[in-house]
Amino acid sequence: MPANLFIQNFELNNKLLTMVNAFLLLISITVIQIKLVSSNDNIGQIELRLENFAEFASEAVGTKTKINLPKQIGGLCWQLNAITREANGKKYLDCFVVNRSLDQRWHCAAQVTFNVTVNEKNVFTHKSHQCYNIRQKSWSVHFEIEELLKKCQSCQSDVVILTANIMCDPASGKTILLIDPLLVKENGEHSGSQIAVNKKFLALHSPFFDKLFFGEQQNSSGNSMNFSPIIQLDPPETLAHFKEMINVLHGGESILNVQGKCSNYLIRCNCKMTKLKRLHIASKYGLRTTKNIILKSITREDFSDGKNFMENHSVMSQLSEEDNEELDNHYRHLFPESSKEDVNKKQKIVL
Structure with missing residues (x-):
């Protein structure tokens, strides 16, 4: 299928890509991502139970670390850690809300409401608003262990429950999964080359791809599983240029996490x-x-x-x-x- 007009109209030069154009492009991609992912996915709770808290608190400082199972919230991996430490002659419980994501480009603004509960009674609440990224992956809060033990005695319980309610913006900088094959033929070649795309994402982004993946040809085939869309490139367009365009459309390295930079700037x-x-x-x-x-x-x-x-x-x-x-x-x-x-x-x- 000829695609020269579409490619020429979309042609982007990375060297000339201004911050304004990149921001507008990321905003449009973000809107599409929000359509693909339920807003409820950006809100969640992680919990860490400290059973036998008195025994845990009596251990030598730093010898035991309590960690809960990681949980996906907003497309990122969140976890709670707890460890004891000593400072100024007092013993403290340090609690960390940690983001375990490893992607070098990810960026996420999040609001965390941290609660400490003993015998179903909330004894401490703290809210935090900050940006998380590969360099700043955690937020921490600490308590005097002596004060917590007093709370346990008054509540007649030896179980301390740490919870963090997390509400985050959709993470930017994360790569969209490319799971659908697209056959691209260059300069009249017979076999062509397959490249990976996300057809639902592209279809939402462009009427061209919407028609290509879900238009009349696919409906007439009677079996969407057997339908193989084809892009035909004519000179001077090349496979390398088409791949670059696909990379930009999927929010790849070409636009360098612009949404995250804009959020951080704000x-x-x-x-x-x-x-x-x-x-x-x-x-x-x-x-x-x-x-x-x-x-x-x-x-x-x-x-x-x-x-x-x-x-x-x-x-x-x-x-x-x-x-x-x-x-x-x-x-x-x-x-x-x-x-x-x-x-x-x-x-x-x-x-």
Whole structure:
């Protein structure tokens, strides 16, 4: 099947690929990935039970590590670790929420709610918002063992349960599984070469591939298992160029984890955009956890700084009703209603 027009229209030069074009390409790919993966896959809980806690706490420091079975959340592998340590004459229990993913390019913003439970009574809760990647794979929290033992005695239980509720944005930088063969014939050759693609992903991305994989020819064949789509390349197009295009479409190395870079940029302290603008971008493109991180970073000073009033007044009109409600709740948290002076500042919201 001739594909010159499609390939020529799509032709990308990596050297000329701008950050804006790459960002738009990743956004479109992310939207398709969200369609392919249920949003519930990005929310989950991991649990670690410390049976006979008093005995575990009495062991020599660092000699025992408790680890739960890893669990897939948001396409990544999460795990809980617990180990004892000593500092300043006191003994502590260190708990780690660890991401075990090994892909060098992955990046994920996640919100973790950590709970410690004794005899069905919650004795500690802590929330964390941060970005995880190959260099920063874990987040930790520690407790005085003496305090935990007192909690166990008062609750009449020797079992401590650690749980972490994880809500994460879809991980970026991960390779899409290429499981479907596509026959590509170059310059009139008879046999051709097979390359691996993900036909469902490509079909969602392009009407061309939708027709190729699921169009009239496949329906008329009567058996989709026996249908073998063929791409015919004519000069000057080459197999190498077609493979490069497929790599870009699948979010491969050619676009270098742009979504992860953009998400990381939005939560950096030296980002020059106003926090309200960053909040709007994260919400617009479905980066829920990134949005929560930005929202939590908004301070009292951000509300009282008037130099960006006009810009933020315009951005606020573009926020969804849900975003405005969350922003309003955060404002009320920073400025309790008991202070009339602080409430009046709401009229000057200028993040």
